[in-house]
Amino acid sequence: MTFRTLDDADLTGKRALVRVDFNVPMHEGEVSDDTRLRAAVPTIAKLRAGGAKVILLAHFDRPKGKVVPEMSLAPITPALAKVLGLPVAFAADCVGPAAADAIAAIRNGDVLLLENVRFHAGEEKNDPEFAKALAANGDLYVNDAFSAAHRAHASTEGLAHILPAYAGEQMRLELSALERALGNPERPVLGIVGGSKVSTKLDLLRHLVTKLDKLAIGGGMANTFLYAQGHDVGASYCEKDMAETAREIIRLAGQNNCKLFLPLDIVVAEKMAPGAPARIRSLGAVDEHERILDAGPETTERLCRAMDNSKTLIWNGPLGVFEMPPFDKATMSAAHHAAELVKAGKIVAVAGGGDTVAALNAAGVVDDFTFVSTAGGAFLEWMEGKELPGVAALSK
Incomplete structure (x- = not known):
């Protein structure tokens, strides 16, 4: 438009x-x-x-x-x-x-x-x-x-x-930044989608795997994908009734040549509390009382390498419980790495959504990203590929 x-x-x-x-x-x-x-x-x-x-x-x-x-x-x-x-x-x-x-x-x-x-x-x-x-x-x-x-x-x-x-x-x-990120981006394009629920981001995930070259899934929704692949998630938050939907998204990504990044390792604790004793686990090696609360260091390192090999990054949703150290490490590390790439002129990084903005503020990198949208619902619907009435009405 x-x-x-x-x-x-x-x-x-x-x-x-x-x-x-x-x-x-x-x-x-x-x-x-x-x-x-x-x-x-x-x-x-x-x-x-x-x-x-x-x-x-x-x-x-x-x-x-x-x-x-x-x-x-x-x-x-x-x-x-x-x-x-x-x-x-x-x-x-x-x-x-x-x-x-x-x-x-x-x-x-x-x-x-x-x-x-x-x-x-x-x-x-x-x-x-x-x-x-x-x-x-x-x-x-x-x-x-x-x-x-x-x-x-x-x-x-x-x-x-x-x-x-x-x-x-x-x-x-805003429209210019969004066009650079998803409308007519420089490729390869990497997406990061986090947050707790697959069910609230179904339209988003289905749309992105048809548009992106790479998609990393983090936060609580990654637990649902791990469970769908047969991994034990212990006492973690997990939408077990969405397992088949997660498998459908994995298949759709394959059909569209979108490389999907799911956690390789995880950070767990028995309680979700500030300063709770945290352990790094390999996939499936989760005790029944443990909860997955962040992505592990190997997962984070691979995500940063994926950024290094991308020209555009679009980010919605944190990788873990970023409000509660020590479960903020993956989100903070990824945010700082993205910011350094932007400052070096190596990537266009666009982010949006309430939790994402809060996480980038916590990391102190909001001003370093190419563009950070505070639009919330409108940003999400745009990422889902939906027409926004207020935008459509402005078209020439």
């Missing part, structure tokens, strides 16, 4: 309705992590420089179409103003007189945040009348919220069919 970007737009004097993702963590009424606010800065700056009124649309939490004061976007306004270094106005509604009056009161180059779009039931229903009510306050529409692009809501999809629609700078960055 090709997309209209703000480079294509005449902005002077225009009212720009910008869909952003400000669903940020809060603590005692204040923003505790401003990552998503900072992500919107390049788009806001470009619109201001072009002479537009910047009118921000966002959701917060799940008010389910009702006004819930605790889910107001008002407390986010001071944090956004601090990030931008300029005043940010706030309107008590996203449609109707409150929104219209607030927009009329600002000048070109000013920034206005409208109240939570999900206070209206029409948002999540993608109601055409609600989309028209939103559109009445704008001359053009900018989607800068890739993380909400897998939802066909009024502010993420409906508006794009009413107003001239453009991808924001963060959206453009």
Whole structure:
């Protein structure tokens, strides 16, 4: 797909309705992590420089179409103003007189945040009348919220069919990185998929083995694959009813010439607790009371060698219980190795998903990767090969 970007737009004097993702963590009424606010800065700056009124649309939490004061976007306004270094106005509604009056009161180059779009039931229903009510306050529409692009809501999809629609700078960055990773990558391409459950990543695994040259499976889901191959997994978390599905994915990988990397050795403990005594075991040599909690050193070393022989890496999910040392070693080692390869210009590394971002933050390498997506569900659906409504609506 090709997309209209703000480079294509005449902005002077225009009212720009910008869909952003400000669903940020809060603590005692204040923003505790401003990552998503900072992500919107390049788009806001470009619109201001072009002479537009910047009118921000966002959701917060799940008010389910009702006004819930605790889910107001008002407390986010001071944090956004601090990030931008300029005043940010706030309107008590996203449609109707409150929104219209607030927009009329600002000048070109000013920034206005409208109240939570999900206070209206029409948002999540993608109601055409609600989309028209939103559109009445704008001359053009900018989607800068890739993380909400897998939802066909009024502010993420409906508006794009009413107003001239453009991808924001963060959206453009995300789509460009994803295209480099899976759309039109430099080969060989290596994927790492971790996490606990095969059942939640079935579509992902089935799609990736048809797209990648190599796929490493880690985390709890690797236990299910080991069990499917006849290895004893002791007291480990394992979806034993998914064994045939795991074997199907192994067969599908073979049919598509995708080399599958499953653990060669494992790290086990009798308790999942910080600092619990850990042992390295070969496959199958697990006592009945032991739990597999991380990939072993031989597995990790082989994965790093696979990175050395790849040009592109796409990563979703940790290799072990990374939040709990000593079961973080495989994830940390792999993350540091990938980061060094990126810095040396030897690989393009794209990662995404909540646990993955947390693991890379813990390793201190987020800024070293080519791109790290904070999009969560949208990133996962994109990896599964699904069309994202909010992205499709922006295509030329």
